[in-house]
Amino acid sequence: MFTKRSPRPIEERNYSVYYIVFAGFLFLGTMWAVVDEVVTRRPWKDVQKDYQVLATRKMSEQYDQAVAELDSSALVELSARLAASQDSMSSPVYAAALAGYDGVRESLAKENRRYQFAKSRGDEAYYFYKKSLHEGEENPKEKERLAGDESEMASHQAAISTLEKERDSLLAVLNRYRAEVRKNQSALTDLRKKTDKWDAKVKKAEGAPIEIKQVMLVDYDKNPFNDAKARIDRCQTCHQGWNEDVMEDVPQPYRRHPLPALLALHKPEIMGCTTCHRGQGTALTAATAHGEGDPFWENPLLKGIDVWASCTTCHENQSHLDGAPVYSSARRTIIESGCFGCHEIKGYTDLQRIGPELGKIAHKTDPQWIFRWVRNPKEYNPHTRMPNFRFSDDQAEAITAYLVDVSSRAPFTIAHGAYAGGNAAKGKELVESVGCLACHSIGEQTKVRELRGSSYDMAPELTRVGSKVTPDWIYDWVRNPRHYNPTTKMPNLRLTDGEARDVTSYLSTLKDGRAPGEKILDLGTAATIKRGEGLIREYGCSGCHLIPGMEKESRVSVSLSNFGRKRVEEMDFGDTKIPHTWQEWVSAKLKNSRAFQTDRIVQKMPVFSFSDDEIARVRLFLLSQTKDQPDARYIQAFDAKQQQIETGRKIAYQYNCQQCHQLENEGRFISAIIDDPAFLPPIITGEGKKVQEPWLHDFLKNPSVAGSPNTIRPWLKTRMPTFSLTDAEISALTKYFLGLSNQELELRDYRAFQPDPVLLPVGKSIFTDFQCIKCHPSGPPPRPGEATTSDLAPNLTKARDRLKPEWIVEWLADPNKLQEGTRMPTFFPDGQSPLPDVLGGDARRQITAIRDYVVSIGQPARSQVSTR
Amino acid sequence: MNCRSVAVAALLIACAGVATAGDVTGKVSFSGNAPKPARIMMNADPVCVKQHKTPVVGEEVVVNPNGTLKNVLIYVKEGLGSRKFDPPAAKLEFEQKGCQYTPHVLGIQVGQELEIVNGDPTLHNVHSLSKENAQFNVAQPKQGMKLTKKFDKPEVFKVKCEVHTWMSAYIGVFSHPYFAVTADDGSFRLKNLPAGDYTIEAWHEKYGTQTMKVKVAASGGATADFKYEGK
Numbered sequence A: 001m002f003t004k005r006s007p008r009p010i011e012e013r014n015y016s017v018y019y020i021v022f023a024g025f026l027f028l029g030t031m032w033a034v035v036d037e038v039v040t041r042r043p044w045k046d047v048q049k050d051y052q053v054l055a056t057r058k059m060s061e062q063y064d065q066a067v068a069e070l071d072s073s074a075l076v077e078l079s080a081r082l083a084a085s086q087d088s089m090s091s092p093v094y095a096a097a098l099a100g101y102d103g104v105r106e107s108l109a110k111e112n113r114r115y116q117f118a119k120s121r122g123d124e125a126y127y128f129y130k131k132s133l134h135e136g137e138e139n140p141k142e143k144e145r146l147a148g149d150e151s152e153m154a155s156h157q158a159a160i161s162t163l164e165k166e167r168d169s170l171l172a173v174l175n176r177y178r179a180e181v182r183k184n185q186s187a188l189t190d191l192r193k194k195t196d197k198w199d200a201k202v203k204k205a206e207g208a209p210i211e212i213k214q215v216m217l218v219d220y221d222k223n224p225f226n227d228a229k230a231r232i233d234r235c236q237t238c239h240q241g242w243n244e245d246v247m248e249d250v251p252q253p254y255r256r257h258p259l260p261a262l263l264a265l266h267k268p269e270i271m272g273c274t275t276c277h278r279g280q281g282t283a284l285t286a287a288t289a290h291g292e293g294d295p296f297w298e299n300p301l302l303k304g305i306d307v308w309a310s311c312t313t314c315h316e317n318q319s320h321l322d323g324a325p326v327y328s329s330a331r332r333t334i335i336e337s338g339c340f341g342c343h344e345i346k347g348y349t350d351l352q353r354i355g356p357e358l359g360k361i362a363h364k365t366d367p368q369w370i371f372r373w374v375r376n377p378k379e380y381n382p383h384t385r386m387p388n389f390r391f392s393d394d395q396a397e398a399i400t401a402y403l404v405d406v407s408s409r410a411p412f413t414i415a416h417g418a419y420a421g422g423n424a425a426k427g428k429e430l431v432e433s434v435g436c437l438a439c440h441s442i443g444e445q446t447k448v449r450e451l452r453g454s455s456y457d458m459a460p461e462l463t464r465v466g467s468k469v470t471p472d473w474i475y476d477w478v479r480n481p482r483h484y485n486p487t488t489k490m491p492n493l494r495l496t497d498g499e500a501r502d503v504t505s506y507l508s509t510l511k512d513g514r515a516p517g518e519k520i521l522d523l524g525t526a527a528t529i530k531r532g533e534g535l536i537r538e539y540g541c542s543g544c545h546l547i548p549g550m551e552k553e554s555r556v557s558v559s560l561s562n563f564g565r566k567r568v569e570e571m572d573f574g575d576t577k578i579p580h581t582w583q584e585w586v587s588a589k590l591k592n593s594r595a596f597q598t599d600r601i602v603q604k605m606p607v608f609s610f611s612d613d614e615i616a617r618v619r620l621f622l623l624s625q626t627k628d629q630p631d632a633r634y635i636q637a638f639d640a641k642q643q644q645i646e647t648g649r650k651i652a653y654q655y656n657c658q659q660c661h662q663l664e665n666e667g668r669f670i671s672a673i674i675d676d677p678a679f680l681p682p683i684i685t686g687e688g689k690k691v692q693e694p695w696l697h698d699f700l701k702n703p704s705v706a707g708s709p710n711t712i713r714p715w716l717k718t719r720m721p722t723f724s725l726t727d728a729e730i731s732a733l734t735k736y737f738l739g740l741s742n743q744e745l746e747l748r749d750y751r752a753f754q755p756d757p758v759l760l761p762v763g764k765s766i767f768t769d770f771q772c773i774k775c776h777p778s779g780p781p782p783r784p785g786e787a788t789t790s791d792l793a794p795n796l797t798k799a800r801d802r803l804k805p806e807w808i809v810e811w812l813a814d815p816n817k818l819q820e821g822t823r824m825p826t827f828f829p830d831g832q833s834p835l836p837d838v839l840g841g842d843a844r845r846q847i848t849a850i851r852d853y854v855v856s857i858g859q860p861a862r863s864q865v866s867t868r
Numbered sequence B: 001m002n003c004r005s006v007a008v009a010a011l012l013i014a015c016a017g018v019a020t021a022g023d024v025t026g027k028v029s030f031s032g033n034a035p036k037p038a039r040i041m042m043n044a045d046p047v048c049v050k051q052h053k054t055p056v057v058g059e060e061v062v063v064n065p066n067g068t069l070k071n072v073l074i075y076v077k078e079g080l081g082s083r084k085f086d087p088p089a090a091k092l093e094f095e096q097k098g099c100q101y102t103p104h105v106l107g108i109q110v111g112q113e114l115e116i117v118n119g120d121p122t123l124h125n126v127h128s129l130s131k132e133n134a135q136f137n138v139a140q141p142k143q144g145m146k147l148t149k150k151f152d153k154p155e156v157f158k159v160k161c162e163v164h165t166w167m168s169a170y171i172g173v174f175s176h177p178y179f180a181v182t183a184d185d186g187s188f189r190l191k192n193l194p195a196g197d198y199t200i201e202a203w204h205e206k207y208g209t210q211t212m213k214v215k216v217a218a219s220g221g222a223t224a225d226f227k228y229e230g231k
């Protein structure tokens, strides 16, 4: 049965209610879409509005302050003066001058015109007159006409020059008035410079359009087909205050960038932000742009110190970057920890192993010590760089067996009993003064380690050394470390035999008081030795130590070349419950490299004892190891100069010059135990600019012996050690220093430098006036044993063969600029000479004169030759 | 109109009207054994030797006959809030005379001018070992040479001469005028402190710092006596 439908025919029914209702829905939906599009989905608009309010307020404060600082009386006076000068332009004198000027100009124009007409007539007359002459009949009429025209021209000419004079004098009057106005105007502009600047800034901030701010890097990225791919970066849409000093202390996203100096080199207007900070550049909401709350964002924002990982993208070949101390120290941590021994790391495949050679270890210490060390190195020396492999007793026994076996066969003899007769107290004094403590901690003497701030020492702690090695060995070692270990970085401190005996006597008293129990070791069995050899190969000991029979072993672990892009899915988290992120995995691994070990999966990476800071730094380094490479023109060129610098830098790191010297703003950790900066080893960043290359070569080959005539700084107790550098190493270091000073290695005949004969005597008299000799001995070098007159400053007889002439000038102008904390005062504060009557008071010329005298000191033989 | 001067004027009126000022006075006594003053040998520079008829001793610890300690720097450490003080127009003088610094300890206000004079016919250099303020190291090779310096930040720092290794002095820079150095009677007076609670600090180059809290009442001042002990 059908229910009866409405009797009304369809044509007569009214659907307008439905129509209106649905039209209403449609309308609302459209409205919603518009609102959502314009407001809800554009949170950056609110950010920009807030920024506008904040910036306007901050800038208005600056404006108000500038107004407050404005010298109001000067402002009133200047404004009055300006008004007066403008008023005076409507004075009768000015008006008369102006009217006169205009009138004169008019008359001048008329007179010029008349002159021109007269000249035309004159030309015409001249033509006809000449023509008549040519035709052989002088036409007197034309001659007369010509004379008349010429005199007319002369009279116009005279009138013109009178008028011009009149015009000029009137113009001078006008200009006086105008100049006064201009002068007042510019004085007022100067006075209001600050207020006007802030006024303009406030207005600009107030009227700033609400719009997306976008930087486009057309050719920075590459797509997989190696074509340029545009990178779009809209970070500055919200981070609007990045370049405004007033926004220094405000909350994000409005805050100014903390490193304006770095931005001056990497302009965000061109480079954008994501090149360093990563993040999704096109995104316009904070969460998406920063890649928060979701592990699958491809480019999450780099947080905390991780941002320094980005430097590697363009500077991958540099171990040190001046503006990036965190980056540089991360790299140093990698180098010093010897990560490259097991992992292939780009740029660090050619470094020397960080551990000692083990080829003669049986001659150095006894098997019991080796066994305990292999078992757990931190037990003997908690700050050793050697990580803990957590070997079992059996494993350690086998490894000991192999090492003892191979090394006891190595030929090595030392004199027995030669150490006897030392004085321990004197030895202690020597150890504490000549520089041993710069690298070695002993007992409570850990200040250098603390200043250095690393969890590890660069040289073994000596607190228990008397229980590790014999006095015979110590004596042999301190006298010449390379006898036992030809590749050691321990330098020779040129101890005399007596000093070496004293030092040996002292070090032998440093015993391990803990009396570890002896363990009966089976070291002679061939099977044990064989097993030890296997373990050493398996765990890659030869990555850090030179071991006989394993000189050519390859690295035992993975390359780190793209580790920074390793995906979380590729990481095994073992049985741990830590969050599955790249950062967490790496941190946990560095904290305890066996953290992800399970009963099925054995891990071999040894356990390091990194501090949390070091973990963060190593992690940032790992993060930097990617294959992301921008277009070549964005990459710092690794040209010959950069290569030379980096090569030398690695040698400096290897010998750890930075432990005592400040070099490229790093190091000088020895300052922890030397209070007075005057007694610190010098800053050597500018060495290339300072010393002559042949001198540097000789010095590095054989640094002067303390107390000998060659000592440059006799007041230093700390000795520059002899590093037994090869000529190649010295050459690399020289090029490094030259590179740091933007100089090239070139053959220069320093002896050809001749003092200016005119300046030389002047220099001598200034030298006397300034009493330079009070501190600088400048006579012939004292004979050994002879009391020196002064030990305050270098002997200047060496200046000629040591210093670059142009450096002396720079030094005299401002010593503290080149060697911060130096005892050498400036005699020319603010570039002003205290001697106004010498060389016209010209500081630069006086300095040159002193230099010319200084390089002539102590060269009698030479000057005789040249005068003959 | 200069807004800042209005503010200063208002502050002055407020100070004068509400909180009257008082002086903090006191003395710095010394007990125990003072180290025997070290004899200074000036042999390295004959010009210095010539200027002294009697032996010269170091000024590191000077105990006055009345059992007080000389050369102690006393100053308000806390309690002035955000008050600002303009530097006085008067210059202070710091002289090198007889190869010693006079005075040995000196207090100066931020922005105030210090005139450093060489009163000796020999070479001196003034090397400031300041940490907050820019260091300077200027030679004065001639008698009568002058150098004027100003300091931006408060701190106490050492000054030394590199030519005459025994020469040293200390300069205390303060952001306010409430400081003093004890002299031959060991007493001091910090004048015209607005009423309020203050922390007063005493500084001595060998014996270090001591602090004391004082209350300067609306009428009258306060006393702060410090005691140093030798070992």
Ligand SMILES: [Cu+2]
Binding pocket: B096, B099, B123, B124, B125, B161, B162, B163, B164, B167
């Ligand atoms: Cu002096």
